Amino acid sequence: MLRPLSRAVFQYQSPPRIISYASIVGEKEGEGPLAACFDQIETDPHFGQKTWEQAESMMQRRTISLALDKSNLTENDLACVCAGDLMNQCIGSTYGLLPLRIPMLGIYGACSTMAEGILTASLLAESGVGEYTAAVTSSHFSTAERQFRFPLAYGGQRPPTAQWTCTASGAVILAQSDGVSHGVEVCGCCIGTMQDLGVTDANNMGAAMAPAAADTIVRYLQATGTQPSSFDAIITGDLGLIGSELLCDLVMKQGYDIAPVHHDCGAMMFDPKTQDTHAGGSGCGCSASVLCGYFLPKLENKTIRRILFTATGALMSPTASQQGESIPGIAHLVHLESR
Amino acid sequence: MLRPLSRAVFQYQSPPRIISYASIVGEKEGEGPLAACFDQIETDPHFGQKTWEQAESMMQRRTISLALDKSNLTENDLACVCAGDLMNQCIGSTYGLLPLRIPMLGIYGACSTMAEGILTASLLAESGVGEYTAAVTSSHFSTAERQFRFPLAYGGQRPPTAQWTCTASGAVILAQSDGVSHGVEVCGCCIGTMQDLGVTDANNMGAAMAPAAADTIVRYLQATGTQPSSFDAIITGDLGLIGSELLCDLVMKQGYDIAPVHHDCGAMMFDPKTQDTHAGGSGCGCSASVLCGYFLPKLENKTIRRILFTATGALMSPTASQQGESIPGIAHLVHLESR
Numbered sequence: 091m092l093r094p095l096s097r098a099v100f101q102y103q104s105p106p107r108i109i110s111y112a113s114i115v116g117e118k119e120g121e122g123p124l125a126a127c128f129d130q131i132e133t134d135p136h137f138g139q140k141t142w143e144q145a146e147s148m149m150q151r152r153t154i155s156l157a158l159d160k161s162n163l164t165e166n167d168l169a170c171v172c173a174g175d176l177m178n179q180c181i182g183s184t185y186g187l188l189p190l191r192i193p194m195l196g197i198y199g200a201c202s203t204m205a206e207g208i209l210t211a212s213l214l215a216e217s218g219v220g221e222y223t224a225a226v227t228s229s230h231f232s233t234a235e236r237q238f239r240f241p242l243a244y245g246g247q248r249p250p251t252a253q254w255t256c257t258a259s260g261a262v263i264l265a266q267s268d269g270v271s272h273g274v275e276v277c278g279c280c281i282g283t284m285q286d287l288g289v290t291d292a293n294n295m296g297a298a299m300a301p302a303a304a305d306t307i308v309r310y311l312q313a314t315g316t317q318p319s320s321f322d323a324i325i326t327g328d329l330g331l332i333g334s335e336l337l338c339d340l341v342m343k344q345g346y347d348i349a350p351v352h353h354d355c356g357a358m359m360f361d362p363k364t365q366d367t368h369a370g371g372s373g374c375g376c377s378a379s380v381l382c383g384y385f386l387p388k389l390e391n392k393t394i395r396r397i398l399f400t401a402t403g404a405l406m407s408p409t410a411s412q413q414g415e416s417i418p419g420i421a422h423l424v425h426l427e428s429r
Numbered sequence: 430m431l432r433p434l435s436r437a438v439f440q441y442q443s444p445p446r447i448i449s450y451a452s453i454v455g456e457k458e459g460e461g462p463l464a465a466c467f468d469q470i471e472t473d474p475h476f477g478q479k480t481w482e483q484a485e486s487m488m489q490r491r492t493i494s495l496a497l498d499k500s501n502l503t504e505n506d507l508a509c510v511c512a513g514d515l516m517n518q519c520i521g522s523t524y525g526l527l528p529l530r531i532p533m534l535g536i537y538g539a540c541s542t543m544a545e546g547i548l549t550a551s552l553l554a555e556s557g558v559g560e561y562t563a564a565v566t567s568s569h570f571s572t573a574e575r576q577f578r579f580p581l582a583y584g585g586q587r588p589p590t591a592q593w594t595c596t597a598s599g600a601v602i603l604a605q606s607d608g609v610s611h612g613v614e615v616c617g618c619c620i621g622t623m624q625d626l627g628v629t630d631a632n633n634m635g636a637a638m639a640p641a642a643a644d645t646i647v648r649y650l651q652a653t654g655t656q657p658s659s660f661d662a663i664i665t666g667d668l669g670l671i672g673s674e675l676l677c678d679l680v681m682k683q684g685y686d687i688a689p690v691h692h693d694c695g696a697m698m699f700d701p702k703t704q705d706t707h708a709g710g711s712g713c714g715c716s717a718s719v720l721c722g723y724f725l726p727k728l729e730n731k732t733i734r735r736i737l738f739t740a741t742g743a744l745m746s747p748t749a750s751q752q753g754e755s756i757p758g759i760a761h762l763v764h765l766e767s768r
Contacts, residue, residue, distance in 0.1 A: 091430075092557045098509055098532030100558055141752050170437050170620050178517040179746035180537045181754075184623065188757050193437030193620040195545060196537040196744070196759075198519045206534060210549070217556055218431045219439055219620075237748075281509050281532040281558075284523065405535070407518035409576075413480050415520075418527050420535075 092216070098281035099313040101425075106215035107273035108208075108426070109222075109265045110161035113383035114153045116231065116257030119371070122360045127383035128258075129156055135232065135257065143181060146230035146259075149375075150175070150186035153259040154226045157382075161263050165190040168263070169220020172207040174198050175228050175374050176255075177237060182228050192224070200403030201299075201327050202282065203227040204260060204378035205422035208399075212276040212424070215264045222266075228259035229373025238292070238408055251294040253330045253372035256359055260378025262386070274389045278425040280310040284405065286418040292404075292411050296333020296356070296369055299402035302419035303329060304340035306400055310423050311346055318348040322394035325385060326421075327377035327401035328356030330370030355380035377401040389428040396427045431555075437620035438652040440764070445554035446612035447547075447765070448561075448604045449500035452722035453492045455570070455596030458710070461699045466722035468495055474571065474596065482520060485569035485598075488714075489514070489525035492598040493565045496721075500602050504529040507602075508559020511546040513537050514567050514713050515594075516576065521567050531563070539742030540638075540666050541621065542566040543599060543717035544761035547738075551615040551763070554603045561605075567598035568712025577631070577747055590633040592669045592711035595698055599717025601725070613728045617764040619649040623744065625757040631743075631750050635672020635695070635708055638741035641758035642668060643679035645739055649762050650685055657687040661733035664724060665760075666716035666740035667695030669709030694719035716740045728767040735766050 092100040113128045120131030130152075137145040137152075154171070158164060171190075174197040175182035187194060195214075199206040207225030215223045232242055234255035240246035265273065285305050289298040303326050311317065318324060329337055334354040341348050358380055359371030381399055388394045406417040431439040452467045459470030469491070476484040476491075493510070497503060510529075513536040514521035526533060538545040546564030554562045571581055573594035579585035604612065624644050628637040642665050650656065657663060668676055673693040680687050697719055698710030720738055727733045745756040 094508070094558055097559065100556075143748060143752065169433070174537060176518075177746065178748060179515075179539065179744065181744070181746045181749045184744040184757055185749065185754060188623050188625055191622055193622045194759065195549065195620060195761075198513060198535040198537040200518065210534065213552060213556060217439075217552060218433055220433055220436065281534060283530055283532045284527050286527055405518065405520070405523040407516065407520045409482060409517060410520045410524065413482065415524060418523055420533065422534075 096313040099310055101278035102216050104267040105275035105277050106212045106264050106267055107270050107275055108262045109270060109273040110157045110263040111382040111386045112153050112157035112160060113260045113379040114149055115379050119256055119258050119359060122365060124358060124384055128379060142230055142232040143177060146182040146228050146233050147186035149259045150182050150226055150228040154224060154261040157261040157263050163222060165192050168192045168222050168224050170195060170214050171224040171226060172197050172210045173226045174203045176200060176234055199420060200405055201372060201374050202401040202403030202420050202422050203374040204381060205399055205401035205424055208262060208424045209279045209422050211264050215266050223264050224261060226261035227374040227378045229255055229375035230257045231255045234373055248368055249293050250368050251332055252368045253295060253356060253370050254367040255373040256371045256376040258375030258379035260382035274386060275427045276424055277427045280306050280423040282306050282420040282422045284418040284420050286416050288416045290416050295372060295404045296330040297336055298404050298417035299419035300329055300333045300336040300340060302421040303337050303400055303402045306421040306423045308341060308344045308346060318346050318351050321351055321396045321398055323353050323397040324348050324351050325397055325399050326354045328372040329354050329402060330356040332369050389426060392428050399424050399426060434652040438649055440617035441555050443606040444614035444616050445551045445603050445606055446609050446614055447601045448609060448612040449496045449602040450721040450725045451492050451496035451499060452599045452718040453488055454718050458595050458597050458698060461704060463697060463723055467718060481569055481571040482516060485521040485567050485572050486525035488598045489521050489565055489567040493563060493600040496600040496602050502561060504531050507531045507561050507563050509534060509553050510563040510565060511536050511549045512565045513542045515539060515573050538759060538761060539744055540711060540713050541740040541742030541759050541761050542713045543720060544738055544740035544763055547601060547763045548618045548761050550603050554605050562603045563600060565600035566713040566717045568594050568714035569596045570594045573712055587707055588632050589707050590671055591707045592634060592695060592709050593706040594712040595710045595715040597714030597718035599721035613725060614766045615763055616766045619645050619762040621645050621759040621761045623757040623759050625755050627755045629755050634711060634743045635669040636675055637743050637756035638758035639668055639672045639675040639679060641760040642676050642739055642741045645760040645762045646680060647683045647685060657685050657690050660690055660735045660737055662692050662736040663687050663690050664736055664738050665693045667711040668693050668741060669695040671708050728765060731767050738763050738765060
């Protein structure tokens, strides 16, 4: 059962556990500061496929398969997978997971997908739908760039606030708490509420998403009666350099200083001085791969013990932007612990 | 807690209840055989907004608000809403629900969204995330037609296998079982597995989705040891006239004759003789509005007692179709009872 703490904030009485995880990234991500963390760096941006979309699907399939392999499980052991991505109609997950024939709940949270997936998959695991569940997501620079911005060959100029969509994927396998003593516990969650402060610039996603991250983090801290210092890391998905600064300011206004423990996966992924990535990395796969490549191993070997993983999503579409709509953000949070 | 019966098939020990629901449709749907069932028929296809996309968002907002009104609840009473739609990046739900400030899990299941939403929202209700949860979805002929097929003004010819995307929305409010004695019980669920028999014709969605519906229905019947005759109705989402026939054949091959109790929301929505809708209605809002307008009232007044609601989704995108991909289908099932 859940212990509801406040609206859409809950903790598990018997926390499900992340018993396996995997991360695969592209070449550029593999040249960044986190290169040593990822399971695989694929230098072929097509992942052996004909189109960018097929490449992203293949990346997602390889990532969840690797996470299964690491735990000596097969796709037939999973009761359900929660999956989604940025492509229209989430075709990365559809065609990526199709051959694996796993019961699937499709989710859409833009770049918050990994947190939403872990939240939903942990709820399913804890409810007893089956022994094992999974969450997976991905993003690919070339599928996102041409869908959300410009044709790749056009060579559009990028403003300094722009972020670089990561070619990356992350997957986790969760187990019911009974009978499993290893792995990282999913202790609690906070379901995000959309926030919209009126940002309309699709090249400044960090600013659009920071209020959602602030809202979710503050709601969780308040509901649990914890302080930022209670955690080894409070991690956001892909606010990037500009959004991260804004987040710390917004949270400080509500009385919490998260700056000493805040890390943003988008800001960590690239070296902005040498990699020409402006405000940092973005995309569903950014936070998913950094969680699975960098933070989960540290939790597993107990270098760190308690983190809040808060992936943020910008919920606009090109059509909405063309119609002058602002960009609503959402952030889902999962509280992970290694005891 | 859940009682898992087989892979991704489960029943609730304390079934959550659908305590309220609402349906709003457009003018053409309001001229069909089910006209008398819907809560509202909106004759302005723009729903008072400037764009089709804003119209769909407004329809979704009005539908969930109406479902809340009927149960004397407000949006602040909801612990969470599960919402999604067909538009790229699910902007119908984003901009529709933004002003209501409800914690939201975005879902993507194409036209299976209503079943996926009820499944996820019932799981949240039963887990105790809060007293009330909700599921809502929508579709709009004009947003879908120009996104998936042709510009509206182009007047493209439609083959006889084509379906007509409904302008429609449906919403349900669910409550935890404790302390509620009215409403319709969500007794059990089956999470869909993608099925793909190689259909590549985006104008023949019924055929693409029928195998998924067959798989899900047969899995549920087998896991629960029930027969089609155990139910007053086995309902599919929007297979239309062609897909429905195929479904009955596929299920019969596995030893179940569902024809006497099978109803398809897409086949029910329009009169093909007078409304020029070819193989029937489709879209997330089709099954959602027929469930909320036609079947749930019959369950509530006990005209019928037990149904299986199996909404089906075609998970392709225009990009995938252009790249020659086949159309994977998925179907999620919820078992609803009125005792």
